Amino acid sequence: MDAITLIQPQSIGDVLQAFKEYPEMGHILAGGTDLLPDLRKKKKEAPILIDIHHIPELQQINITGNFLEIGAAVTFAQIEEHPFVLEQIPMLTEAARSVGALPLQNSATWVGNLVQAMPAADGAIAALALEAELYIVSLQGSTWQKVETLFRAAGVSIIDPSQQLITKVRVPIPVVQWGTGWQRLGRRNALTLPILNCAVKLELERGTISKARIALGPVAPTPMRALQAENHLVGKQLDEKILQEAALLAQAESHPRSNVLRASAEYRKTVVPVLVKRALKTAWERAQ
Amino acid sequence: MNLTGTKQGCDYEGECGACTVLLDGKAIRSCLTPIANVEGREVLTIEGVSDGEILHPLQQAFIETGAVQCGFCTPGMILSALALLEQTPNPNSQQISQALEGNLCRCTGYVRIAQAVEQAAAQLRGEVSSPANQSTANLQPLGGNGLRSDSMEKVTGKAKYAEDYRFPHALQIKVGRSPYFHARIIKLDTEKAQKIPGVVKIITSADIPGENGFEIYSVAEPVLTKLGDNVRMLAAPIFLVVAGSAEIAEEALQAVDCEFQPLPHTFNMDEALSEHFPPIIGDSNILSSFEVKHGNLEGAFSNSEVVLETHYETAFLEHAALEREALVGYIDEEGRITVVGGNHQPHNQQRYIANALGMPIEKVRVITPYTGGSFGGKQDPWPFIAVALAVYHTHQPVRLIYSRQESFDASPKRHPYSVHYQMGASKNGKLSGVKVRINANTGGYDSGGYYIPNYALTAAGGAYRWQAVDGLARSVYTNGPKSGQFRGFGTSQSTFALECALDELSQKLEVDPLEFRLQNCLQDGQISFLGYPLAETLGYQNVLEEMKPYYKQFIRQTEEVNQQNSQSPLRQGVGLAGMWYRFGKGGSLRVEAHSELALDGHIVIYASAPDYGQGTQTAISQIAAETLGIKRDLVEFINADTAKVPNSDIQGASRALYFVGGAVHQTITTLKKAIFSVASELIDAPVETLTLEDAWVRMIEEPNRKVSLAAVAEEFERIGKSRRVREWFDLTDRVPLNQQVEYAPFFVTGAQLAEVQVDLETGFTQVLRMVAVHDVGKAANPTDAAGQIEGAMVMGLGAALMEEFIPGVTSGFSSYQIPTFGAMPEIKVILVEVPSRYGPFGVKGLGEAAMLPSTPAIINGICRTIGKRIYSIPATPEKVLKAILQG
Secondary structure (H helix, E strand, O other): OOOOEEEOOOOHHHHHHHHHHOOOOEEEEOOOOOHHHHHHOOOOOOOEEEEOOOOHHHHOEEEEOOEEEEEOOOEHHHHHHOHHHHHHOHHHHHHHHHOOOHHHHOOOEHHHHHHHOOOOOHHHHHHHHOOOEEEEEEOOEEEEEEHHHOEEEOOEEOOOOOOEEEEEEEEEOOOOEEEEEEEEEOOOOOOOOOOEEEEEEEEEEOOEEEEEEEEEEOOOOOOEEOHHHHHHHOOOOOOHHHHHHHHHHHHHHOOOOOEOOOEOHHHHHHHHHHHHHHHHHHHHHHHO | OOOOOOOOOOOOOOOOOOOEEEEOOEEEEHHHOOHHHHOOOOEEOHHHOOEOOEOOHHHHHHHHHOOOOOOOOHHHHHHHHHHHHHHOOOOOHHHHHHHHOOOOOOOOOOHHHHHHHHHHHHHHOOOOOOOOOOOOOOOOOOOOOOOOOOHHHHHOOOOOEHHHOOOOOOEEEEEEEOOOOOEEEEEEEOHHHHOOOOEEEEEOHHHOOOOOOOHHHOOOOOOOOOOOOEEOOOOOEEEEEEEOOHHHHHHHHHHOEEEEEEOOOOOOHHHHHOOOOOOOOOOOOEEEEEEEEEOOHHHHHHOOOEEEEEEEEOOEEOOOOOOOOEEEEEEOOOOOEEEEEOOOOHHHHHHHHHHHHOOOHHHEEEEOOEOOOOOOHHHOOHHHHHHHHHHHHHOOOEEEEOOHHHHHHHOOEEOOEEEEEEEEEOOOOOEEEEEEEEEEEEEOOOOOHHHHHHHHHHHHHOOEOOOEEEEEEEEEEOOOOOEOOOOOOOOHHHHHHHHHHHHHHHHHHOOOHHHHHHHHEOOOOOOOOOOOOOOOOOOHHHHHHHHHHHHHHHHHHHHHHHHHOOOOOEEEEEEEEEEEEEOOOOOOOEEEEEEEEOOOOOEEEEEOOOOOOOOHHHHHHHHHHHHHOOOHHHEEEEEOEOOOOOOOOOOOOOOHHHHHHHHHHHHHHHHHHHHHHHHHHHHOOOHHHEEEEOOEEEEOOOOOOEEEHHHHHHHHHHHOOOOEEEEEEEOOOOOOOOOOOOOOOOEEEEEEEEEEEEEOOOOOEEEEEEEEEEEOEOOOOHHHHHHHHHHHHHHHHHHHHOOOEOOOOOOOOOOOOOOOHHHOOEEEEEEEOOOOOOOHHHEOOOOOHHHOOHHHHHHHHHHHHHOOOOOEOOOOHHHHHHHHHOO
């Protein structure tokens, strides 16, 4: 690894200052669990790392109004330990627990996981189903942006970490009845990338589904929503028939690739409906 | 700071957990943490866990439960456990699993680690009193609690592994390797690279003064491939760069001008054997073959009710020891070229080095340090010769540490097999004849593959009575990675195929698979599959009888669970498999060891039984202590340093305890006699009235009539008697019995049961419970014996469900998945002690055998759960689902 300067801004203003001082040379450093290996393998170059751990407001988990807000320096382990998350959004707890293993969850951040933009990033699949929004700050200004706009291609996000900082991610907390579900399949239980993962959110009004979000990975170049399956569920109750129909729609929408180390496209396609059904069922039960 | 407890097992990718430290009390990967990030925060490494000499209860529990084998993962594991217990004093098993599943261990199977965490937690909660901080040396000889003599150093991070041998200004070795699976080297120009400042020497085949090869260890495998010759696998070594730093060496690697003419390649044995594929080396792609033939097969088949024809295949497997290949070299105080590195036999490495350097053997020394696991992987002589060459040319200390990717690319693999069976049986379940054809994929080089057919075929018959046998096994060259030594060399693949085929046959016959095996099992003294009787006792029937109640219980329970959850996609089933394993290898039947009465009165053993985690250091000391009738703290074992100990021959095929233990037993017996004879003079008492107690020789009847061992040693000196005794364990007149055979027929047997749960909708399999019953002869160290078995079982589980090396694709722990903590089933180990005829105190070989039945037991479990057959490993979710869905 080439010599790297680490700077440790104390505020978001300092980060912007660093963006200004070192155009195109800096790179935001959060957990570092993906960035450090990439730097060592020279997949990425960054002479200056801008470490965001010393900025207090990025380390917070807040519940404000109808949103859960999670700062950019918050680790997956901190999310797992948060009682509100476990009670209200168990799918997010489960997704956080799926990332690598505990020592990685102790460093890795949700925001970092999103910026990596891998098609099956557990954090990204969860964020997509939760309709997460990101607060992006740069010298040009700041803006909330929906998570689905983040992913450009496999491993490529719209964020330029030399001049943009996501300070936080927020998840709307529905006022209606709702529930979430998580499913993940790997070759072993931990320290493994998923063969498939699936996150679901269901909102219920008067006993029927008013909104459904189904996110799946890796079944497309970027984390994918099964839009037709979602639409099919709206206005319905979740019985076996609807479950089956939605699962098959999600299957039809999925275009997984073969990976010699993980699974073939054919297998993934076969199992998509299984995971979708299970996640939907869990979400439905949790919403009751 | 010169701390050595924080280890590195992967290429800074966070894949192994060996570098775990606590940052403000949280377990993190130090390899993924920028150093500036820890400024002002508390970092705890293993060195800070104990309070001076007082061990933390976790460290104590790791020692007491036998949770430490090679010790390489131990510091990280203890730290992860510590973080858990600080936060969760009373963790449930799921919480323990979650806390530890980020730390890989390849030796223990995690079973004892889980026990250690529970024990320490109970102690920290004050529920059990904490025992005094006991020394691991002052312990019982044979049997008993079996605490290891080296665990203390391993749980505190003080144990020095090869990479912890530090020399200021040591040179670094990097290896120039083939980027092709098969190619001719058409240009090799090192001139430009040699001129880079800091490059000390670039070594090519022309710089090898002796043989560019490995004697008989590997036929036609060059140490470095020369210009004009062919490289036959990816990462085949071509040149070495020796430079002042790893960075300079890396730069020089790129600067060497090496050009290739790619040649057609294949990993497939059928293609390599087909007429249109040219020989990869020599005249044919068959490296060697072996045949067993007796009885009238045609007659046996024609009298059979059922003749099953079936076919099984296995994958390339990687040892994945947590410590990579790591060696240091230097010139020692006597001017010898010295190499320090984990190995299976220092004297053989010494010989291979001397042979490559064209030097007398006395000018070479090999030292065995603490070794972070081997499983056969560190038997490859290549890294030793490379380091020796660098020392030879530079006369300076050098280091060679493979990257994890290099370890995956270049180290030998387990031979993939293609096994074709025809086997017959009568309607009442009596086996008749067997025809078996095995091809073993040796990859691009021999590397021990020459001997594979014999092992393959021997295991393919099992401890069963066959009326007729027609077996042929061949070792086949391809352009896959060179296959070589791996726990259960050549036998685990055949055992998988045999035990699965027997399961199929029992299903066809509609007989109980356990009764079926019992009905056909070989008895001590009967003619074996090989056509002759065995030299050692055989406890297979005892093993199977012992298994019966567990088998019945498992069957009953899974039926109940399946009935209760008939709507669930999760189904359970039970698989059974047996095994026989030939221990002892083709090594010498005459093995040497020395012992000495030191001047201060303690006893020193000199022998070679390298301990890479399996516990020979302890078990051999126990044999000595038992022979003397004293506790182990009086025994010192100088092990596996060619400058200090005799050649106790190759260690492999689980022969150390039987053979080296036998030699130690002999030498100690002779030494004890000599001690008693001198003591008898000193205290004027007949030899037969004497006993040894602690460091004193006493008269049994008059305990006050005594003389210290130190005084006896002094008397040895005064009368000019040698305090060092040289002895041999010699079975040459007992074996080969009435048959001339290449390998002495010493066998151990065992059987295992696996209760599996298959998700019928995804194919994902979880092994819930396993029972292992093994005839180990006398268990020298029951704790360690069980620990070896558990570790072997989880390794077998990995082979059954997830492990597969794909040439050119697999590059490390993220692409080669070994079982994590959460994969561990509940395991019960039962030792059946049928004493051996010749081994010291009745011991037999164990370490490798235990993994043989694990894979087929699990696969049979899956097959019986889903009602379909799986014919190859690993049984990935995809493969299992495919079997479920096929018509």
